[in-house]
Amino acid sequence: MLTGKQKRYLRSLAHHLDPIFQVGKGGVNDHLIRHIEEAIELRELMKVSVLNNNSEDRQQIAAELALKSGSEVVQTIGSTIVLYKPSVNNKQIELP
Template identity: 40%
Template sequence: MKLSTSQTRFLRSQAHNLKPVVMVGGKGVTEALLEELEIALNAHELIKVKVSAEEREERDEMIDILCRKSGAVKVQRVGHIVTLFRRNSQNPKIELPK
């Protein structure tokens, strides 16, 4: 899924007050974490994830893995927090602008 500039802007505004619901810890991206990510994305569509890796390259790699494995789109990243979006095809909750 590719987001337009206006859609990205809209999702960033929607995510502003959200708190991280998934935390990537010292063990990195595990199967259990991917299951939790799947549940959170199905329930909310738009979530924040906290990635606790010290090195920027390591954080970027973990974020790429999360996006690839979950099918989510990175909306934005600020420090250790990344905002992800994935439309729930059966029960969409967020109406994106054109």
């Protein structure tokens, strides 16, 4: 579980990142989860964009992505979700 201070720090790091994946009308599926798991192991911090043609609640999508990928939701703002998971082999981010 991330503290408020850690979330603020991660939000500042994520500000300049571009979304890597998009969740469309197909929603969250196993294929998307597998790619997110691979990418977050390398990057630790990433953005996911939710497209306008997806009718699901963005908070629910964020919670489902975090649960299935083993990561934590740092922020959900507009149609962008920021996820964080500490890397096992590629540790780059030191949390305060």
